[in-house]
Amino acid sequence: MAKPIQIYGPSFSTFVRSVMMACELKGLAYEVTTQVDGEAVDFHTPGHKAIHPYTKFPVLLTEQGPIPETVAILHYLENEYGGTQLYPSDPYAQAQVEAWSGISGIYVDHEIVREVLLEFIFPKGENGSVRMDKVEAAIPGIQNALSVVADQLADNPYICGNELTAADLILIPIIDYIEKSEVAKAKVAEHPNVLAYIEKIRVQDFAKHILS
Numbered sequence: 001m002a003k004p005i006q007i008y009g010p011s012f013s014t015f016v017r018s019v020m021m022a023c024e025l026k027g028l029a030y031e032v033t034t035q036v037d038g039e040a041v042d043f044h045t046p047g048h049k050a051i052h053p054y055t056k057f058p059v060l061l062t063e064q065g066p067i068p069e070t071v072a073i074l075h076y077l078e079n080e081y082g083g084t085q086l087y088p089s090d091p092y093a094q095a096q097v098e099a100w101s102g103i104s105g106i107y108v109d110h111e112i113v114r115e116v117l118l119e120f121i122f123p124k125g126e127n128g129s130v131r132m133d134k135v136e137a138a139i140p141g142i143q144n145a146l147s148v149v150a151d152q153l154a155d156n157p158y159i160c161g162n163e164l165t166a167a168d169l170i171l172i173p174i175i176d177y178i179e180k181s182e183v184a185k186a187k188v189a190e191h192p193n194v195l196a197y198i199e200k201i202r203v204q205d206f207a208k209h210i211l212s
Helices: 014-026 070-081 091-121 132-152 166-180 185-189 192-202
Strands: 005-008 030-033 059-062 065-068
Touching (some): 005 014, 014 070, 014 091, 059 070
Antiparallel strands (some): 005 059, 059 065
């Protein structure tokens, strides 16, 4: 039996979840771990820096060495294992997937995850409290990100057209988290196509136990 694919990082991470869903789609056995070569490696330590120069995650641990960064990992899984296609073969369509992977992973992630969600996960206010003034100040950014996604989904069932792609895998965990948050649930509901998109994804086999 082949050794399960090793994904270094916390399972609550949106980007770790992107890689988990890719493995599910491709029918690959995997495990999310905090070990490297059988040794526990805490986050943001020299051991972590040895596999990612900025101590981020996920990192795919392969026999050839570590592969950091979500997009690189998704490309590796696509090329190494085949299975369900995450990238179209047409050059223009593939470029669109690359573009929306970047838009979702950089800009949407910043406005939703970095500016809001992380404040609830790792609150930095007095006595470990959530800085609600910071959260309120970030609401326009959430609205902007959701509007961008809604516009892209206006004529498409998925973010880059009629088929689910790697760009969706990067976006899905972000939208899932924000739709479940009390601070922004109503903002998602203002965009029925975004709500329908995430509800459709949540019941699919590749995602339902990851997003539960």
